[in-house]
Every structure is written in structure tokens, then in C-alpha cells.
Amino acid sequence: MTASELVEQVQEQYRGELIAARTSSEVDAWIDVPPADVQQIAGFIMDAWPPVHLSTITGYDNGREIEILYHFVADGVSLNLRAAVPKDVNRIDTITPVVPAAVLYEREIMDLLGVTMVGHPDPRRLSLPEDWPEGDYPLRRDDVEDEEGPEDNG
């Protein structure tokens, strides 16, 4: 299947309105979806083209929002779903009930960007040390006033 066919099928199955969709090649699709429906959309992608592989999840701070990008591979197409979470909302449903492979990737985003994954089964830190200050997220781009890391106990 080509990327544009895949985009069409996602649009068909999804009852709501996709925010944007584009393809950059035969095997590369980018779809922007409302953050509230991300679990639902991930769910039918998993069901429609098994086996679907989740390569990773990227978090990107664009200033106003944290963009969460889910990089799937479905039926030979690299399918990138984007859900932009406004910073004042700062939470999104976990996709782990439908995509078990997302557990560590979502933990990484919670850890480094501070977006709460609602319903995550294991919301512990992943990369940062346990004594890392609460509320300090290294991949956010608006909190650079404190360049010092946590106190070095070594």
C-alpha cells in the first residue's frame, strides 16, 4: 500500500476531522491528529494492518505546544502521527493499552519533557537520576535559566 492510500484509509476509519495530512514519498506519511483521540486512532491502526511496529515516540517542544510524534510502520509505510499537546494542558492519554511497545518511549517523554501520559501502567523515570529536581525537563526549550544540573553527590 502507498502512503497516500494509507492516509485515506485512516481518514475513512476516523470519525472526526484530521488536522493535517501529507505524504513525502510512497512510503512516508505524516498525519496530525487531535490529542484527545490519539488512543483511538492508534488502536485502529494496530487493528487494521497487523503487525504494526512502533519504532519510537518523539517529543518536541515547539514553544506553545509539546508535539508528540508516534513513528509507526504499518503495511510497509512509515506512518508518523502527530498530537500537539498545548503546554497549559500538558497531558495526553497513554497508548500503551493498544500498543504495549510504547511503555518505555512514553516513560522517556514523561521524564524528559514532562507531559503526563494519563493511564500509563508504570510512570517511573527512565533516564534521569532519582534526585533530579521535579518540574525540570531537559528537552523543554523554555526553562534554560538554570544551567546547573542537580547537586553532585560524588
Place this chain on the structure above:
Amino acid sequence: MAKLSFPVGPQHPALKEPENLRFTVDGELVVDADIRIGYVHRSIERSCSERNYVQDMYLCERVCGICSNAHTLCYAHACETLADVEVPERAQYIRMLMHEFERIHSHMLWLGVAGHEIGFETLFMYVWRDREIIQDILEMVSGSRGHYAMTTLGGVRYDITPEMADRIREGMMALRQRSERYADIATTEATFLKRTSDVGVVSGEVCRNLGAVGPVLRASGVAWDIRTAFPYLKYDTVAWQVRTSELCDVLGRTLVRVLEVIDACDICLQVLDIMPEGDIQARFPRKVPEGEVTARVEAQRGEVIYYIRSDGSDVPARVKIRTPTLANLPVSLEMVRGGQVADIPIAFASIDPCFSCTDRMVVLDDARTGDRRQMTWPELVKLGRER
């Protein structure tokens, strides 16, 4: 009997890298396992968005000491797609050679370590002796045994001369022959079979569900390889096959890796024959047009994915890296659950874990003092034994 929970690590529990494992055992049986990583987190992703595209190339090379070439390859591939730069054909073939050389050296390193983990030191000695062949080739081609710095934005930095090609052919023939011997040992040697067969079993379905990649996934019967799923470089011009095994255990993972070494030798021999003459570098612009891209390559441990976002300047807005070990961690815990305590090291090592990749840091200098000092060989050996 009461269940007992105990930590292993973070000081080099089985591998020469820090990670903290927590096992819950019932007698000799492992009933649960958990892992804590992050001991080598060095914020490479963040640092990437504070340096320009060329500087990031050097940073990405240092994500991992073993699969450094796969990272630069993936990074360059992403940047070249964004900037719409066509890499000369000869450079693509040389990149392919380096990619396969790295697979050979890494799989052989792993096979030696696997021998060591099960107490089969003879195998370790032989494999690591033979691994010197590929290390010599890497040094001849790039000038370095690790961190080859061959890939550059728009091509490669060094050409392969006819004399080099002859020596590579010789080396590949020798390695091919030796690997066939190791495939034979892995399938017939009683000690090896006893320690690897039915150890660390995980089904293809579980692997798929938990997002496993690379030889781990292929050894559970799933034929998934980025080289065929999303063809890059010139893999469509050479004859090779995706190796799988239905065994789903450590033995299967060993066989897949050994067969991949043999395939890699064959790929290199073919590349040397069909590689066209020509340029090895294309011009790469200082500033990259606005956009975003993902790139995937099949590193020796599995799929590596890079996401790069450009805001039109000479510094990327975001570089996201996902290394194969992170994808394979959930499945590695499944492997030790329900097994024997004595099988933990080999089961865990069978995913070929690399925590520096996963945490994204460099393990180079003396980690305790942080200074970069020279050591004599006896000092180094002493340090190794103390650790």
C-alpha cells in the same frame, strides 16, 4: 519458600556497562525482573540542538562505541533527505561496505562475549582472534578501529583503493570460512547447545507486541529487516537474504548472527565487484531547508531510527535517536522471567544490549576521575581485572 528480591548492579553486573537489574527469585527460578537505566545519560539529543549539522555528525558518532557507523549513517541519511542532496553512487557502496564491516565486527564481538557468559572461554578466544581480521580492515580503510568517522554529510571521507579491495577480499574469504566453522560449533557442540537451547525463550508474537527489533526479532521467526523493509543505500543491487530462525531462544539468536556475518562477507565481496568509479562526496549546504524527516537503518543490533526537525537554520531544532537496545529491553526482561538464575547472564546478553547507546553517552575516559590519562598495558589489564 519465600520469594526473594535482590538488585544486581549498577556496577557492571554482566556487561561492561552500568545498569541496575532487580530480580525476584523463588529458589533458582526467576519470577520477575525489572531494569533501571540512565546511569550513562549524557543528553546527546539536547546537545544536538545546540550544535550545527556538521558538529552533530561527530556527536552522533559517539552515541555508541560499537555501532558508531550505523548512527552516522542514519544521521547523514536523514540530513541528506532534508537537504535533498544526492550521494554519489560510489560513496553509497563504500557506506554499505562500512555498514557490513561493522555488522561483522559487532556480531563477532557478541559471539565471543556469549562464549564468555556461558564459560566457553575457548570460543571467546578463537572468535576474538578472528575478529582482528575485520578490525585490521576497518583500520586500513578508515584509520581507526572504532569511531571510524567514514561517513560525512554528502558522502564518505576516504576512498577504497584497488590494493585495499584485494586485502578486503582476502579478509572476507577468511572470515566467511571461520564463521561457517562457528555456525557448525553452535549447532553441534554439546556444551554450547546445553547452555543456549531453550534458554531465554520468547515467541515471535511477544517480540512483535513489545516492539523488539533486529536479530532478536528475526530469531523468533519474524523476517523484518530495515534493509528490505525501507531499502536504503544499494542493498537492492546485491543478492542476500533476511536470516531468521524459528528456535526463539539464545541458540536461535546465535545462529542468526553467525549467518548474518557470512551474508555480510558475501555482500562485501559483491560490492567490491560492482562498485562504480566516481566521486565519493557531494556538496552539503551549511543551512538545511525547513522540514522534518525520519530515517531508519538496520544496525547490527536492530533498527535505529532518527527523527530530525529543521527550522531552516544551520542548527537542527530537534534530533531524536532511538537505539535498538531500548526497543529490545522489554523483551529481554521476558527472556529471564521463568528461567534459571544461572541463565540470567546469557539470556540478558542475547539481545546484545548496549546501554551507552540507550542512555546516549560516551564511555571513553576514566569514568571515576574524569581525566584523560594514558595507561600502560599492564595497568589497563590490572584495571580490567579489578573491575
